[in-house]
Amino acid sequence: MVKLAIDGGIPVRSAPLQGGFHGSAAIDQTEINAVTNVLKKKRLFRFLGDEQESEAAQVEAWYKARLGRQHALAVNGGTAALICAMYGLDLGPGDEVIIPAHTYVATAAAVIAAGAVPVIAEIDNSLNIDPSDVEKKITPYTKAIVPVHMRGIPARMAEIMAISEKHGIPVIEDVAQANGGSYRGKYLGSMGKVGCFSFQQYKIITSGEGGIFVTDDQDVYYRGRMQHDCAIGFWPSVDKTQHDYAVSGENYRISELAASLVLTQCGRLDSLLSTFRATKKRITQGVKDIKGLALQDVPDPEGDCGIAFVFFAPTPDLAKRLSAALNAENIRCGTIYDNTIPDRHIYANWPFMTSGKAEIRRMPWMSPYYKGSVRNYTREQCPQSLGYLERAVMMFIDQFFTAQDADQVVEAITKVASALL
Ligand SMILES: Cc1ncc(COP(=O)(O)O)c(C=O)c1O
Numbered sequence: 001m002v003k004l005a006i007d008g009g010i011p012v013r014s015a016p017l018q019g020g021f022h023g024s025a026a027i028d029q030t031e032i033n034a035v036t037n038v039l040k041k042k043r044l045f046r047f048l049g050d051e052q053e054s055e056a057a058q059v060e061a062w063y064k065a066r067l068g069r070q071h072a073l074a075v076n077g078g079t080a081a082l083i084c085a086m087y088g089l090d091l092g093p094g095d096e097v098i099i100p101a102h103t104y105v106a107t108a109a110a111v112i113a114a115g116a117v118p119v120i121a122e123i124d125n126s127l128n129i130d131p132s133d134v135e136k137k138i139t140p141y142t143k144a145i146v147p148v149h150m151r152g153i154p155a156r157m158a159e160i161m162a163i164s165e166k167h168g169i170p171v172i173e174d175v176a177q178a179n180g181g182s183y184r185g186k187y188l189g190s191m192g193k194v195g196c197f198s199f200q201q202y203k204i205i206t207s208g209e210g211g212i213f214v215t216d217d218q219d220v221y222y223r224g225r226m227q228h229d230c231a232i233g234f235w236p237s238v239d240k241t242q243h244d245y246a247v248s249g250e251n252y253r254i255s256e257l258a259a260s261l262v263l264t265q266c267g268r269l270d271s272l273l274s275t276f277r278a279t280k281k282r283i284t285q286g287v288k289d290i291k292g293l294a295l296q297d298v299p300d301p302e303g304d305c306g307i308a309f310v311f312f313a314p315t316p317d318l319a320k321r322l323s324a325a326l327n328a329e330n331i332r333c334g335t336i337y338d339n340t341i342p343d344r345h346i347y348a349n350w351p352f353m354t355s356g357k358a359e360i361r362r363m364p365w366m367s368p369y370y371k372g373s374v375r376n377y378t379r380e381q382c383p384q385s386l387g388y389l390e391r392a393v394m395m396f397i398d399q400f401f402t403a404q405d406a407d408q409v410v411e412a413i414t415k416v417a418s419a420l421l
Pocket residue numbers: 076077078079080103104106107148174176177198199200209210211
């Protein structure tokens with residue numbers, strides 16, 4: 001048998017293969033020109049001058065056209081987009097919002113910022129929210145369900161939308177990590193009542209910080225827009241309709257500099273996705289029949305953004321050993337849940353909920369409007385989710401991977417699996 005690099009053998013690659021940034025790594029003169037043009041115009045704030053000519057309005061027009069949505073509002077982050085969506089839906093104190101056990105902590109923080117109580121649902125072997133657990137978590141207080149399309153993988157939208165319709169509970173899609181992905185031919189963010197995106201640097205396309213929400217519901221849009229600017233009704237360039245809601249607002253406006261960057265990066269989205277997808281397809285084809293490895297279930301492989309490749313080992317211990325052996329072969333990867341690393345993409349590492357040290361006076365659980373019973377969270381409360389996450393080995397994919405890189409990933413996984421499984 002071939003000697004593994006971890007045991008002193010020759011590694012499959014001579015240098016580490018690293019998945020890195022996407023949109024920001026693609027920045028070239030196009031982005032520099034876009035930002036420079038904004039500086040030359042000296043219009044850094046969207047609500048000065050002709051609104052339709054603002055960079056922000058152009059980003060919104062791009063998203064509306066692509067997703068076939070009636071309304072879009074660019075904001076200064078993905079968290080801001082989620083908060084505006086929640087205010088847009090008029091949810092707050094007294095309400096519960098169902099979110100997955102595996103999502104970036106911002107999804108939970110946005111629920112709390114809106115004054116509502118996060119209810120954590122299990123994930124399944126797609127590492128996205130498990131529809132059967134969503135249904136179990138519904139109470140008379142549930143005001144929204146938030147599927148998160150983690151690491152570019154579409155959530156099980158058919159099942160989730162069926163639950164939404166059956167119970168009359170709106171869906172907010174968190175598309176922060178899956179910009180450009182789709183499910184059964186529909187873009188992610190176009191199916192729920194609201195879709196929320198992030199343009200933070202780790203995301204597929206980026207302006208460093210930024211986000212957008214999209215919806216077909218006029219009330220949601222206007223209320224969300226009021227939340228994103230406490231003076232929205234006063235700007236001369238803003239239409240004066242529908243400003244009679246009692247939303248005081250906070251300020252989550254996007255700057256024209258950031259909007260010009262996003263607009264440029266929108267033009268890169270499809271070509272970035274096609275490179276990730278080609279790499280992921282090649283790796284998946286190469287390893288799908290390896291005995292003992294189960295691949296992450298991808299609800300619609302055609303719509304997967306392709307930025308992450310995940311397989312499950314039979315046990316958590318084997319996942320750690322496979323991951324260590326692959327890293328020694330210079331294939332960078334890691335297990336997802338490991339008690340020693342506080343990965344903020346796992347509910348167990350959200351101390352403002354699980355430590356019992358929450359600043360109680362600010363918290364939605366103490367609201368006199370809240371009649372539900374979700375008050376205590378524990379690190380162990382979602383065993384099914386932790387069970388999948390601790391057996392998962394994940395590697396990131398970027399646009400610089402070549403076909404040879406993909407083949408070396410396949411070779412390394414085949415090598416370590418045949419030695420360890
Ligand atoms: C799933 C998810 N939701 C929300 C956010 C929040 O986005 P932002 O950092 O732009 O506020 C992020 C990323 O940071 C995320 O990954």
